[in-house]
Amino acid sequence: MRRLLSAVLAGxxxxxxxxxxxxxxxxxxxxxxxxxxxxxxxxxxxxxxxxLSAQLxxxxxxxxxxxxxxxxxxxxxxxxxxxxxxxxxxxGLLWLLERPLQQDYRIDAQGIARRSEQGWQLVVQQSASxxxxxxxxxxxKGDSSGLRQDxxxxxxxxxxxxxxxxxxxxxxxxxxxNAIHISGGALVQRIELQETQGDxxxxxxxxxxxxxxxxxxxxxxFQK
Numbered sequence: 001m002r003r004l005l006s007a008v009l010a011g012x013x014x015x016x017x018x019x020x021x022x023x024x025x026x027x028x029x030x031x032x033x034x035x036x037x038x039x040x041x042x043x044x045x046x047x048x049x050x051x052l053s054a055q056l057x058x059x060x061x062x063x064x065x066x067x068x069x070x071x072x073x074x075x076x077x078x079x080x081x082x083x084x085x086x087x088x089x090x091x092g093l094l095w096l097l098e099r100p101l102q103q104d105y106r107i108d109a110q111g112i113a114r115r116s117e118q119g120w121q122l123v124v125q126q127s128a129s130x131x132x133x134x135x136x137x138x139x140x141k142g143d144s145s146g147l148r149q150d151x152x153x154x155x156x157x158x159x160x161x162x163x164x165x166x167x168x169x170x171x172x173x174x175x176x177x178n179a180i181h182i183s184g185g186a187l188v189q190r191i192e193l194q195e196t197q198g199d200x201x202x203x204x205x206x207x208x209x210x211x212x213x214x215x216x217x218x219x220x221x222f223q224k
Contacts, residue, residue, distance in 0.1 A: 049144040052162060060090075061087065061213060062209070062210055062211065064208035065083070067204045068082075071201070071202070084098065088222060091214070092137065104221075115221075139180075163182070165180075166180040190204050191203040
C-alpha cells in the first residue's frame with residue numbers, strides 16, 4: 001500500500017515534453033488527486049473472504065424459505081421443491097420439505113437424518129454424499145476455511161451484493177461438480193451447482209431472517 005501511494009504522489013507531478021529547453025511540471029488538480037486517493041483507499045478495503053465468513057457467521061440462527069430446482073438433461077422442465085429451513089450456527093441445519101411431499105431432514109456434524117414416526121433416523125450415505133452435506137453446511141455458514149480445503153475460491157462484489165465462485169480442487173468433487181456459484185448479501189440468497197454430467201441444481205433462499213436463538217421445538221429437533 002505504501003509503495004502504491006508513493007507511486008501516485010510521484011505521478012502527481014507529470015513531466016511534459018521539453019519546451020524552450022526546460023521541463024514543465026504539470027500538477028494534478030487537488031480534486032482529482034483526492035478522488036484518486038479515495039479510490040485507492042476503497043480498493044485497499046475490498047470485500048474479502050474473511051469478511052464474508054464473518055458476515056455470514058454472525059447470526060446465531062437464520063430462518064427462511066427455499067425453492068430448489070433440479071434441472072435434468074432428460075426433462076424439459078425442472079423438478080421443483082419448496083419448503084422451510086432453520087440454520088443454527090452451532091447445531092446444523094433443519095431442511096423441512098413441504099412440496100411436492102412433506103419430509104423433514106437434519107444435517108449436522110454426524111451426517112444427514114430423516115424424521116420418521118420413530119424419530120430421527122440417520123441416512124446411510126456414500127462418501128461423495130457425505131462430502132456434499134459438509135459442503136452445504138460450510139456454504140450456508142460462510143466457513144471459507146472449510147471450503148478452501150476442497151475448492152479454489154473467487155470472490156467478487158461487496159458486502160451488500162457478492163458472488164463466490166467455487167472450482168473443485170479434490171479428485172472426488174471434480175467427478176461430481178464442474179463449478180458452484182453462490183451469491184447473496186447479508187445472507188446467502190442463491191446457490192447453483194453445475195454437475196459434470198450436464199445437470200444442475202439452483203437453490204434460492206427467500207425471506208431469510210436472522211435470529212437470536214432456537215425455539216424450544218427447534219432445539220428439541222437438534223438434540224434428538
